[in-house]
Amino acid sequence: ASYAMLSPHFHFDKIKKQFIGGQFWDGRASHLQAQAEGPPLNPVEMNMSSTKEIMKRIEQREDYKKQFIKLYGEEIFKNSETFYKKLSGAIASFETTKEFAPFDSKYDRFLKGEYDLTPLEDLGRSLFFSNNNTSCTSCHQLKMEDAPGETFTNYHYHNIGTPKNTLLNEKNVVDPKSFVDLGLMNHPAIKNRDDAQKFAGKMKVPSLRNIAVTAPYMHNGVFQELETVVEFYDKYVNKERTLNPETGKAWAEPEVALSKDDLELLQQGRPMNERKVKALVAFMKLLTDKRYEHLIE
Numbered sequence: 001a002s003y004a005m006l007s008p009h010f011h012f013d014k015i016k017k018q019f020i021g022g023q024f025w026d027g028r029a030s031h032l033q034a035q036a037e038g039p040p041l042n043p044v045e046m047n048m049s050s051t052k053e054i055m056k057r058i059e060q061r062e063d064y065k066k067q068f069i070k071l072y073g074e075e076i077f078k079n080s081e082t083f084y085k086k087l088s089g090a091i092a093s094f095e096t097t098k099e100f101a102p103f104d105s106k107y108d109r110f111l112k113g114e115y116d117l118t119p120l121e122d123l124g125r126s127l128f129f130s131n132n133n134t135s136c137t138s139c140h141q142l143k144m145e146d147a148p149g150e151t152f153t154n155y156h157y158h159n160i161g162t163p164k165n166t167l168l169n170e171k172n173v174v175d176p177k178s179f180v181d182l183g184l185m186n187h188p189a190i191k192n193r194d195d196a197q198k199f200a201g202k203m204k205v206p207s208l209r210n211i212a213v214t215a216p217y218m219h220n221g222v223f224q225e226l227e228t229v230v231e232f233y234d235k236y237v238n239k240e241r242t243l244n245p246e247t248g249k250a251w252a253e254p255e256v257a258l259s260k261d262d263l264e265l266l267q268q269g270r271p272m273n274e275r276k277v278k279a280l281v282a283f284m285k286l287l288t289d290k291r292y293e294h295l296i297e
Contacts, residue, residue, distance in 0.1 A: 002289065003209045005032060005096045006151050010189070019184060021155045025203045025219040026183045032092035037084065044172055051084040058087065103149060105209070106293070107286040111148055117286075120275075124283025127276055134280070135233075135268035139205045152208035152287065157184045159201035159262045160233075163252035165220040180255060181220060201256025212285040213295045220255075226281045230272070236263075238271035 010022030010030040019027065023035035039045040040054055048054050058064050059077055068076050072086050094100075109115035117125065128136045129145045137145075140152045164180075173179040184190060184202040203219045217223040223232065228246050235241040235251055244251050258266075272280075285296055 001095050001100055003101045003151050003207050004035070005100060006207075007153075007155055007204075010187075016156075018156050019187075019190075019199075020157075022187075022204065025206075026181075026187055027157065027204055028187050032095055033085075033088045036088035036091040036095075043174060044170075051080040054087070055080040055083045058083075102289055102291075104290045105287050107283075108148070110286070111146060118282070120279050120282045121286055123276070124279035124281070125286075127272075127280055128283050131268075133270050133276075134272075135265065136280075138265055138268065140208055153205045156205055157199070157202035158205060158265065159183070159203070159254070159256055159258050160266060161236075161254035161258050161262075162201075162203075162218045162220065163222055164255040165218075165222040168220065182256065183219070198259060201254070201258070202262075208284055209287050210289055210292060212281075212288050213292045226284060227277055230277045230280050233266065234272045234277065236266040237269050240271070 004023060007023060008021035010027045011020060012018070013020050021027065023029040023032060024038070029035035029038060040048045041051070048057075055077060058068070065077075068083075068086070071090075076083055076086060106115045110117055127133050129141075131137060139154055139156060139158060141150065142152075142154050143150050168176045168179065170176060182200050184199040184204075185196050187199075190196050190199050211217075212226060215224055215226070217226065217229050223229050224246055228244065231241055231245060232251070242250060288296060
């Protein structure tokens with residue numbers, strides 16, 4: 001939920017000709033409140049049977065009950081659908097507070113002159129913002145270089161060729177054997193369009209804020225380490241990058257075939273050596289909120 005408040009509402013940008021924003025990897029929730037409504041009723045998350053059951057649970061907590069009545073009146077526990085809207089609205093309201101977007105990482109402190117980068121971190125920063133070396137900023141930059149308040153995502157949607165996670169089971173998806181995550185194509189606003197197929201496999205570009213402490217990676221958790229993610233991108237321009245370091249085997253095929261535009265985007269930049277990979281990871285570690293820095297080894 002960190003920095004999720006800064007994702008714009010889901011919409012189509014006519015100038016950029018891109019769907020932008022929303023919540024979840026596939027943008028199916030247009031805004032924070034819609035996102036908050038998802039997990040309690042999701043069969044592979046909290047799996048509550050109905051809004052009525054949720055309302056009864058909350059009503060059993062005397063402290064919650066008093067606060068709901070104080071905020072919304074005596075009638076709030078009479079209609080479960082109305083109640084659920086208020087519940088999700090309260091969660092979304094909390095998620096818009098500075099608690100969720102403090103912008104106090106070492107990178108933010110560096111911009112204020114309060115932290116000195118190590119040589120490796122400085123190299124990583126240079127690589128990240130260099131279009132000649134990497135294509136990071138094609139997706140993970142919204143503002144000017146080193147602008148304060150950067151979330152390190154443009155909130156667009158792309159298919160980057162992520163392999164299927166074969167370890168998913170019934171706890172993660174309803175039918176793991178047949179499940180294919182079609183991403184943006186499954187969005188309610190898109191799945192019935194005549195051209196829906198061209199959005200298959202596209203996922204929202206995630207923020208890199210707190211990325212070092214939020215493993216596993218990719219929309220399906222297929223990679224465990226940040227270094228693997230960087231090497232995965234590098235394989236598109238580096239012919240020597242043939243093996244997944246976590247499996248010791250060749251990189252698996254994409255779960256959903258890449259589009260021509262996405263493949264061209266991934267083929268930008270130059271091959272990286274191991275020091276450059278470590279430097280990029282060092283830079284991303286800088287984006288960790290102060291309160292989570294102790295989680296980084």
